[in-house]
Amino acid sequence: MIARVALAALAALVVTAGAGARPAQDPGVTPSTVLLGGTVPLTGEAAAFGAVGPGAKAYFDYVNASGGVNGRRISYTFYDDAYNPALTVQLTRKLVEQDKVFAVFNTVGTSNSLAIREYLNAQKVPQLFAADGSQAIGSASARYPWTMGFLMSYRGEGAVYGRNVAQTRPRARIAVLYENTELGRDMLTGLTRAIAGKGPKIVAKESYEFTGSDVTGQIAKLKTSRADTLMIFATPKFFIQAVVSAHKLAWKPRLYIASVSIEPGIMAIARVNAPELTNGALSIAFVKNPNDPVWRRDKAVALYRTIMRRHNPSGRVTDVYNWYGMTVAWTMVETIRKAGPSLTRAGLLRAAQSLNLPRNPFLLPGIRLQTSRADYRPLEHVYLYRYDNKEWVKASGLLLARG
C-alpha cells in the first residue's frame, strides 16, 4: 500500500515536473485565438491611409468566418495614432502591456515604425509588415530582427523613376519635392543614383517637414529652376498642395508621384484641381486597383467586394487602402499558417523570415513575396503606371525596385 502511494506520488511529481518544463506560452495566443495589434492614422494629416486598418480587419474576419488559421481565430486591435510617432509609442505600449498582443502588425509610417522598433525588439515582440519601405527598417535586420516592413524599398522606387526618365527623356531637368523623412530622402537617393551619368539632371530640390503646414513656397522655388520634370516624394496632403500650387503658378512639368499618394480618391482631387498636370503622371504600383475595369472579372476583386460587404460595410469599396489592408492581412495569415499549430513569437518570426509566396491574389501578376533572414523586404517588384485622368494604366513590364 505504501509502495503504491509512493508510486502515485512519484507519478504526480513527474507529471508536475513535466508541466513545469513546458515553455511558457507567449502572450496573445491561445489554442483558439491569436491577438494582433497595430496603429493606423484614422485621423490627422495622413488619415487618407486610415482604411488599411479596417481593410485588414475585414480580411481577418473573413478568414475567421472560414475557421481561422490552424484552428485559431485572429483578433486584430488597431488604434488611431493620428500619424503622430509619440502617440504610436504610447498606443503600442498599451497594445503590448495591457492588451497583451501576440504581435504588432501593419503599423503605418516610417517615423511611427522607427519610434517603436527599439521597444518591440527589446520585448521580442514581432513587428511585422509595417507599411514602410525605408532603408532604416529594411536594412537593419541584423540589429532589429523582430522588425520587418512590407513595402518595396523607397530607394528602389526612386530608382525606378530615375531609370524611366533616363530612358525616355535623357535631357530632363528634374525638380524634386521630398518629405524630410526616410521616405523622401530614400527616394531622392534612389533617383540620384539611377540618373548619375545618364543625362537627366536634378536642377532643384526642396524638402518639407511632415509636421509642416504648406509646400507652396517650395513649389514656387522649384518653378524658378525651369525644370521640366517634377518628382513629388510626398504624402497625400502635401502632394495635393504641390499640384495645386504648381497649377496656380501655371507650371506644367511632367509629374512623377510617390506611390503612397496615388490612391484614386486622392488622384481625383488632384485631377479636379490640376488636370493638365495629372494627365500623363507616372508612378509605380504593386497591388491591383479594384476600381480599374481591367480587373472587373478578377476573382480577387470579387472576393474583396464580398469581404467589404460582409465585414466592412461602412468602408468605401473604392478606397484602395482597404485593398492594401487586405493585401497585408493575406500575407499575415499565410505567415501565421506557416508558423504552424504551436504558435510562438519566435516561430512567427522564423516563418516571416522565410516567405516564398507567389500567389497573393491582391498583388499584381508576377509579384512574389519573398524574404530570408538577410532579406527583410517582402516586395521587390513593381510596375510603372501612367495616369490618364481616369485610371492608372500599366506602362511597363515587371521592374525590379531594389534600393
Add this chain to the structure above:
Amino acid sequence: MKRRIWTAAAAAASLVALIAVPSAFAAYTTAKLEVRQSGTTATIKATLDPNDDPTASVRIFVPTGTQLTTTQAPGTSLGPVRAIVKALDLAGADLPLEGNLIVAARGQIAPATQAACLGTVAPLASWVMVLSAAGQTLPVPAYLVATAGAQAALGPAYIQVCLPPPDVPAGVPGRATFGAKLYSAELTINGVFSQSPGAWVAFWTPYRPALGQVNAAGTVASPAAVSAGAVTVAAKKSGRAGVGAVVSGRVTQGGQARAGATVAIFGGAKANRLKRLGSVRSSASGAFTFRAKTGLFFRANATAAAGAAPAVCSAISAAIAPVPCVNPTTSGFTAQSRVIRKR
C-alpha cells in the same frame, strides 16, 4: 504746393476707399438656392462663389403649406449629398465630397455643437451630412426646426446648418478640418417634405474673414420658387389649301409667364401618331409660335431649366425685410399640352 499734394493724396485715398468699400461689402452676395421637388423628394442645391466670405450658417425655410414627416429611425439615409469645399490647408484645392444625409442617432451630435448652432431651440429632427473625401470624413450636422412667431410667415419649418470657420489660424479650436470652406452642396431629401408650391428661402450668414466671428449684419436671403409649369397650344390652318398650320401657345409657371422654355412641337395626321416637328423658345410673355408645313393634330412639350426669377424677391420682400434678397431662382420643369386639332 504741399497742400495740393495732400489734397490729391486724400482724393486718391477716397477713391481707393470707394473702390475698396464696395468690394468689402460685396464679399457675400453670390449665395444662391435652387430647389426642385418631385413628390416627397426635394433636391436642394445651395451654392456661392468660393471667394466669398466663409459661411457661418444657412437657414432654409420650406414653403408654407409643406407637411413634415420626421418619424424616420436613427441611421436612416434620407438621401445623397454632394458638396465641394475649398480646402485652405491644401493650397486652396477644391475637394469634392460625397456622402449621405443620415438621421442622427441619440448622442451622435454633441449637445455643445447643437447648442452652438440652435441655442436653446429643440429641433424637430437632427440629421448629419456624413461627407468624405480621401479617407477624411467630415460630419456636418443639420437640424429641422419648427418656425415660431414672425418666422411662420415664411413656412412651417427650416433646415439649419452651422459651419466652423475655415480661415482662422491653424490650431484655433473649432477650426474647420483641412480649413474646409463649403461653397456648394446638393442634398436630396426623401420622404420629409410634402410637395407644396411656393418659395423656399435661404438665409445665409457669413463669418468676418479670418476672424471666425459671425457677421450677422452680412446676412442675405436667397429664395427659390418651386412650382409646376404648364403649356397651352392652339393651331390655325395656314398656307395654300390650309395644309400647313401656325401652332402657338403659352408657357406658364405658377400661373406666371415663363420665358426661355424650350417648346418641342409634335404634329401628324392622326392624334395618336405625332412626330417631332421642331422646337421654339418661349418669349418674355411666355408665348411661342411655330409654323408647321403639314399636320392636323398637334401637341407641345415644354422644358424649362431652373433660372433667375427676380419676381420672387419682390414677392417675399416684406417677409424677409430688412435682409437683402439676392439671386432668386425658380425651379425647372417639363410640361405637356393636350393634343389639339387645327382650326
